[in-house]
Amino acid sequence: MRHSSSFTWARAGLAAAALAGFALAAPIAASAASSLTIESWRNDDLDIWMDKIIPAFNKSYPDIKVVFAPMPPADYNAGLNTKLAGGTAGDLITCRPFDASLELFKRGSLASLNGLEGLDSFSNVAKSAWQTDDGATTFCLPMASVIHGFIYNKEIFSELGLSVPKTIDQFNAALATIKAKSKYTPIALGTSDQWESATMGFQNIGPNFWKGEDGRQALIKGTQKYTDAAYIKTWEQIAAWGPFMGKGFKAQKYPDTQNLFSLGRAAIYPAGSWDISTFNKQADFKFGAFPPPLPAGQSECYISDHTDIGLGINKASKNMAAAKTFLNWMATAEFAELYANALPGFFPLGKHKVKLDDPVAQQFVDWRGTCKSTIRNSYQILSRGTPNLENDLWNVSAQVLNGTLSPQQAAAKAQAGLNAWYKPHQ
Amino acid sequence: MTRRFPLHIVVFLAPAVVIYTVFMIYPLLDSIRLSFYSLDETGLPYFDGFKNYFTLFNDPNWSGAFWNAFWNNIILFAIHMLVQNPIGLLLAACLSLPVLKGRHIYRTAIFLPTMLSVVIIGFIWQLILSPLWGVAETLMDFVGLAGFFGPWLGEKGTALVTVSLISVWQFVGIPMMLIYAALLSIPEDLTEAATIDGARHWQVFWRIKLPLILPTLGIVSILTFVANFNAFDLIYAIKGGLAGPDFATDIMGTFFYRTFFGFQLQLGSTTMGATVATIMFVIILVGVLIFFFGVQRRLLRHQL
Incomplete structure (x- = not known):
């Protein structure tokens, strides 16, 4: 049955x-x-x-x-x-x-x-x-x-009487003013997840130093190296951010960083454009954006407009x-x-x-x-080998911010990685 | 008349043997086989002998990462042996005290984290320890220790120890339960006899109870060893696949993950991943063998 x-x-x-x-x-x-x-x-x-x-x-x-x-x-x-x-x-x-x-x-x-x-x-x-x-x-x-740049809290900027920085000197001066005159964290960035150090730091401000596509192509051809002045200067600039980052930034993760900015506790946020929709939802203050500031005496600007x-x-x-x-x-x-x-x-x-x-x-x-568009310089061809260049850039950029590697050591490490397998660099 | 073929033995063994072979032995042997292959341009495998092993141990770009992960794993294991298991023993000894009230509550509370998801554990502890929003610094301030607080999960020198201690916190319930069960199985006649002979509490524990639960401590050690060398999830949940800062929290599991599945722009390699997996298997196998033949068989077993 x-x-x-x-x-x-x-x-x-x-x-x-x-x-x-x-x-x-x-x-x-x-x-x-x-x-x-x-x-x-x-x-x-x-x-x-x-x-x-x-x-x-x-x-x-x-x-x-x-x-x-x-x-x-x-x-x-x-x-x-x-x-x-x-x-x-x-x-x-x-x-x-x-x-x-x-x-x-x-x-x-x-x-x-x-x-x-x-x-x-x-x-x-x-x-x-x-x-x-x-x-x-x-x-x-x-x-x-996605395009990289900086998002800033307009209310903090007007409260402190700051104007949008166009050059690196103005940018550094703004960081110093925010730190000296207010309780706000000048720059919202953490190194715990590592990728922001490379993506929002190194690849964000770097194109101005290595002249966008010119530098990126030269790295692929092997006519430039990570130990060249342009790249070391990029890491030096990032190293200068260290004192202006949030308390305990070494254990600060990406969502912490987003919250720090959207709660109105940080003034400047090194950004990827995808962050806009997050901040539209979460931030109850007005915010704006500015492109990576220019090195002294440079008029051509370059942005990371990453495919x-x-x-x-x-x-x-x-x-x-x-x-x-x-x-x-x-x-x-x-x-x-x-x-x-x-x-x-x-x-x-x-x-x-x-x-x-x-x-x-x-x-x-x-x-x-x-500005002229370029893409992140480690993405095409160069991240194919062992050690993986992109992983190395995350690692050394986070360490430069943490202060455990100098810009020169970071450059030497990234370059040594490429030397190990990439023919045009051997 | 000849005896019938013992068909019932085959029938009773079959389910376990079949399931174990299909889901454990075959995949294990096949991944060992895969470790002797490489992939050509079009993604087809070809036999390559010991080349993957040679690369893993001789190419400094591979061997550096491998030994770093290996030593970090040893540290992770050492912390579990030195912190988790002694605390587990202590808690079990306390729980088995006849005078203790509310032991069910303690037992459940201490065992509870073991049953939580590592993602939740990772999230909670990161919040507690966060220099931005965490409660740890405030609590330390109450006892005047705020000056010693730091971003422990982000510092190269402290990250691995911190993650290990979080793992200890989560899993301390397991050795506690196993040892507690062993302590309960000790007949009261023995302890009573010792007490009558004039032994004090402390002596009863060291002279009577501990020798009787040594085999259980052995099992706890071997479980800890296997679990630690297969660990992956907590590190991945807290520090991500790149196990920073500067690979300070990279262990065999995360190293395998990056090799096999790839990471961001690093493309995964099934054959190299199989090589790392085979080495992990060998490490665990050797550890278990050393333990069983070197330690466990020499332990005196007391017939109760």
Whole structure:
């Protein structure tokens, strides 16, 4: 009796599942000429894609059904590889910058995008994150970058009568004034997580010293070394921040740093533009932004406008034409405007001029007009070997701030790491 | 008539053997096999002999990180042996005192952190010790010790010890429980006889109880050793995968994590990761063998 009843239940379940499957499958097969699935790690952006981006795309291309299927950031690389290996990955693949995606291209998982007209709206710096080393083949369309600079508390600045510093001397003078005249922490930065020391410190202010792309390319060619004056000066400048950082900054983590600023207890915050949305939500004071201050006597300015997200096509996709249509649409001003306003702090990389509603995000993106853009100098090619250059830069930059390494020792360590494996530096 | 094949033995052994083989022995052997391979440009594995091991021990860029992680791991283990297990023994001895009231409350309270997630433990202790918002400095100020407070989790000299002590705080309940159980199993006749013979409390503990629970202390040591050399989560939760400052808190687990899964721009290497995992297995195996043949078998076992 018990057996026969469970058997009936199983059959009923199967039948129901089959029916449900049929009901789900039918409308897709009937209505859409082709359907695209996007793999992504940006699960935070699910609403934006479903409510804004995909409907806007479907206004122009109603025949192409698009599904945004993100997974948690930490699972993405492993999850995507598994899906690609099993042949179940979506048609469009969100690309991490540089080597992670290059490896996917080399393994034949990403299609070449050469000849795609949408690529013409992007600069070479923007495309460099998703190209083969010789620059001959591009395999992802640049989607967004993050820009580095400094966010400051406008109320503290007006309370202390400070103006926005343009040169390093003015910057250091401002730090000294804040420390002497108030209880506020002059500069919000911690070294416990290490990455901020390199990313918000070294890579933020450095481009002004190593002249942006010139220095970055020279490092890759081997004509400049980390022991050159430009790099040592960058670390010297960071070392000078030490006395102006929060109490116990060595045990201060990234969320601590964000809280220190958004609670109004710190005046200056070395920032990545993605912090804007955090502060929009949390800070109840007015804040603004300024680009990395210039060394004495220099008029050319450089910013780190770092390529962060791209979109490529799965080589095994059956909807190649639709996928290319989607990428070309992503290269338009319409997408750029939509995306930039939906996610203040993530800036589209195209050549179109974009109008942003967020005033601070607009400040960041305006620097593109006055300063030259570059990307973090350890990301392309140089972080391929052992020891890993990016890990080394985190380590030594945090130690320079902690005062356990001098700028010269930091430079020597980073350079020794490159010497160990990188031919142009041997 | 010949005896029937003892089929029931096979049937009873099968579940354990099958599950253990599929989920433990096979993956272990396969990862050892993987450590003898390298990947070519297209990601296909090819046999490479002992090259990965040679790189790990001879290339200063690998061996430096490896030995640093190894010694840090030894320190982590030493702190657990010197702090966690003696405190566990002390607590167990206190709990087994007949005069103690409310032992259930103490026992539960001390065992509770063991059951919490390391992420929560890491978060709570970072908040307590935070120089910005933490309560530690205020508490030290009450007893006039505020001058000794520092950002302990961020200093190169103190970070590893601090993380180790947090781990001790979390796991002290386990040795306590094991030793407590062993103490309870000592028959009262023995202690009573000793008392009648004129032994005092202290003498009863050292002369009667401690020798009887030595095998349990041995088991506690070996569990501590295995757990410490497999540790990863607390360091990762507090200091991240790069285990700073300057790799001061890097242990075998975090070193393996970076090698196998990669970190930020460092791409993971399954074959090199398998090599590190195999070495971790060898370290634990050698430690356990030394212990079993060198220590545990020589211990006198008293028949109760």
